[in-house]
Amino acid sequence: DIQMTQSPSSLSASVGDRVTITCRASQSISRYLNWYQQKPGKAPKVLIYATSSLQSGVPSRFSGSGSGTDFTLTIDSLQPEDFATYYCQQSYSTPLTFGGGTKVEIK
């Protein structure tokens, strides 16, 4: 199985901050890396797929980069609605696996 490791597991930030979350795969996954946002009591929602493609309707302050084993999700100018938990997921091979999540909290 491909293990996905996210860091940090949690962070505190202020509205307007730039936030970066990293995700590392235990082996190369090319660019088969996806990012989700989950708010309490809700299902996850895809933000970015294939490393850097923005899902329709997702604000452009979200961006993704990376390849191989190291990936990042960046949120430019954090907004109040962005406080949530973020997960990465590899779709390179089955079993499909997720990172442990990064909780973004209000400072």
Added chain:
Amino acid sequence: QVQLQESGPGLVKPSETLTLTCNVSGGSISTYHWNWIRQPPGKGLEWIGYIYYSGSTNYNPSLKSRVTISVDPFKNQFSLRLNSVTPADTAMYYCARSSSVWDNWFDPWGQGTLVTVSS
């Protein structure tokens, strides 16, 4: 637009079988992979497996011995059976569609259904 809705018992006894159904509306279940994903309370996400409308499946090896996913194209729904459940199977269970048969990111998702395993 495609919408997914899970249904099934919210409480299952230990050693019994968990059975959930995902109803797909607003689109056909033909094409795409259809997934089950779960999330224990306060924890992360675990992919359980997927099925193609033809009936071919792919399961997480960690659950493979206990899992069956089936599809009913005529009813536009697919189902999950998990045998011999224990309290460790207590989780929110989501159904979700894969983006395509060539890539498996998940969109859309159902709202989820909480299943508690307890006597």
